[in-house]
Amino acid sequence: MLIFIKIFELKTILSEQQLAITIKRLAHQLLENHVNLENTVLIGLQPRGIFLSDRIVEEIKKETPADKVQYGKLDITFYRDDIRTELHKANHTDIPFSIENKKVVLIDDVLYTGRTIRAALDALLDFGRPEKVELCVLIDRRFSRQLPIQADYAGKSIDSIITQKVKVLWQSKDGRDEVVFVE
Amino acid sequence: MQLSTRHLLGIKDLTPNDISLILSTAEQFKEVLQRPVKKVPSLRDVTIVNLFYENSTRTRFSFELAEKRLSADTINFAVSGSSAAKGETLLDTVNNILSMKVDMVVMRHSASGAPHFLSQHIPAAIINAGDGINEHPTQGLLDAFSMKEKFGKLEGLKVAIIGDIMHSRVAMSNIYLLTKMGAKVTVCGPPTLIPKYMRDAFGIEVSYNLKETLEWCDVANVLRIQLERQNQVLFSSLREYNLAYGVKKNLLDSLSKEITVMHPGPINRGVELDSDVADSKQSIILQQVENGVAVRMAVLYLLSERNPASN
Numbered sequence: 001m002l003i004f005i006k007i008f009e010l011k012t013i014l015s016e017q018q019l020a021i022t023i024k025r026l027a028h029q030l031l032e033n034h035v036n037l038e039n040t041v042l043i044g045l046q047p048r049g050i051f052l053s054d055r056i057v058e059e060i061k062k063e064t065p066a067d068k069v070q071y072g073k074l075d076i077t078f079y080r081d082d083i084r085t086e087l088h089k090a091n092h093t094d095i096p097f098s099i100e101n102k103k104v105v106l107i108d109d110v111l112y113t114g115r116t117i118r119a120a121l122d123a124l125l126d127f128g129r130p131e132k133v134e135l136c137v138l139i140d141r142r143f144s145r146q147l148p149i150q151a152d153y154a155g156k157s158i159d160s161i162i163t164q165k166v167k168v169l170w171q172s173k174d175g176r177d178e179v180v181f182v183e
Numbered sequence: 184m185q186l187s188t189r190h191l192l193g194i195k196d197l198t199p200n201d202i203s204l205i206l207s208t209a210e211q212f213k214e215v216l217q218r219p220v221k222k223v224p225s226l227r228d229v230t231i232v233n234l235f236y237e238n239s240t241r242t243r244f245s246f247e248l249a250e251k252r253l254s255a256d257t258i259n260f261a262v263s264g265s266s267a268a269k270g271e272t273l274l275d276t277v278n279n280i281l282s283m284k285v286d287m288v289v290m291r292h293s294a295s296g297a298p299h300f301l302s303q304h305i306p307a308a309i310i311n312a313g314d315g316i317n318e319h320p321t322q323g324l325l326d327a328f329s330m331k332e333k334f335g336k337l338e339g340l341k342v343a344i345i346g347d348i349m350h351s352r353v354a355m356s357n358i359y360l361l362t363k364m365g366a367k368v369t370v371c372g373p374p375t376l377i378p379k380y381m382r383d384a385f386g387i388e389v390s391y392n393l394k395e396t397l398e399w400c401d402v403a404n405v406l407r408i409q410l411e412r413q414n415q416v417l418f419s420s421l422r423e424y425n426l427a428y429g430v431k432k433n434l435l436d437s438l439s440k441e442i443t444v445m446h447p448g449p450i451n452r453g454v455e456l457d458s459d460v461a462d463s464k465q466s467i468i469l470q471q472v473e474n475g476v477a478v479r480m481a482v483l484y485l486l487s488e489r490n491p492a493s494n
């Protein structure tokens with residue numbers, strides 16, 4: 001326990017520079033496994049996953065023709081399993097292409113309990129039957145999963161205790177790029 | 184994030200924030216309705232009864248579709264063929280239905296205030312689908328949604344509500360909603376169909392001149408002449424009404440700009456609205472119907488009961 005506390009006195013998980021490098025790496029890993037993004041579509045999860053997906057798409061477009069990149073945004077509010085305990089504000093879904101028989105890469109900022117991804121998989125299937133679904137996250141909070149779900153691409157894996165919150169801050173939304181622990 | 188009210192009895196009880204929340208949620212549901220699977224599982228643990236004590240096509244189908252698109256279980260009640268015809272009271276009927284574990288009640292009734300009465304006596308959430316000449320809140324919301332979709336915002340929008348203002352619950356809901364959201368409203372019709380107090384009570388304009396009103400407005404929401412609610416002669420004939428207040432193609436063509444025409448349906452073709460106008464590009468009547476499902480999904484979703492105890 002002491003060791004945990006020692007580690008997490010450092011509140012920053014990823015600095016601005018580390019974040020930029022990590023995003024680049026994730027983009028390159030995606031391109032490595034999905035050559036030229038043929039038959040692959042990228043889908044960012046609303047509300048906060050889209051800041052990461054926007055950045056990844058930006059990086060990918062530096063390496064591959066922009067018109068090859070099929071990129072959408074998915075909101076999972078109506079598929080949540082905690083809908084009876086709390087209402088969440090619905091955000092916009094925009095998937096302007098078919099996902100039928102496509103390889104889909106879901107992109108979110110933090111993988112924690114896995115419940116958001118469960119909802120996202122349900123939502124996704126209402127758009128068609130993808131050939132394969134992969135998950136790309138910036139922060140993987142290990143040992144916190146409540147469902148059997150894991151990431152195929154993770155920017156950084158961290159061990160955290162349940163009372164800690166991980167917050168990913170974005171320049172365009174929060175004024176700076178950083179990943180931090182919030183006690 | 185939730186509505187300030189447990190029921191939707193009328194727009195009168197909603198705050199501008201409530202209205203914005205319903206309209207923005209409806210926008211997301213409209214996208215759901217474009218998907219290959221036009222359905223979400225949000226209300227799969229909710230049962231809804233549609234109690235229609237008065238005839239309806241659009242509203243009933245629209246609510247029923249909205250409920251099904253949200254995965255709710257639905258039962259339908261029409262007064263003919265039910266025990267209400269044998270003299271059962273409204274409260275008894277509803278309590279009997281609720282004892283079968285129904286969570287929400289959508290009700291249309293010919294008596295103004297019927298859903299308000301019910302809301303004081305039963306635990307379920309009530310959605311008013313039109314009560315007498317009082318309000319038709321979901322119609323008001325879908326009209327506003329359609330205007331917002333077309334013009335981008337409601338604030339400052341010039342809306343004319345034309346026709347039988349006195350007997351129209353659609354007019355009431357529209358007036359409450361549009362004034363709360365900062366739109367400018369003028370009601371227009373024959374003096375016998377516009378109550379005297381309208382201008383002072385709601386802070387809106389009253390006009391008896393159709394051409395002037397149409398020249399002023401961005402949107403004309405044309406109301407149905409409610410033949411079933413006229414118990415005295417308020418205008419001499421439908422033909423005369425059409426000549427004085429019917430919205431016609433040549434009248435619209437004579438205006439300096441192209442206005443948008445709306446109608447809550449069902450249309451009396453050739454009375455308040457001529458066929459060539461109803462079917463023209465200027466009319467968004469069928470878009471209103473399409474938007475109705477999304478708006479009702481938003482209302483049902485936002486009012487479906489939360490149970491924090493099961494946390």
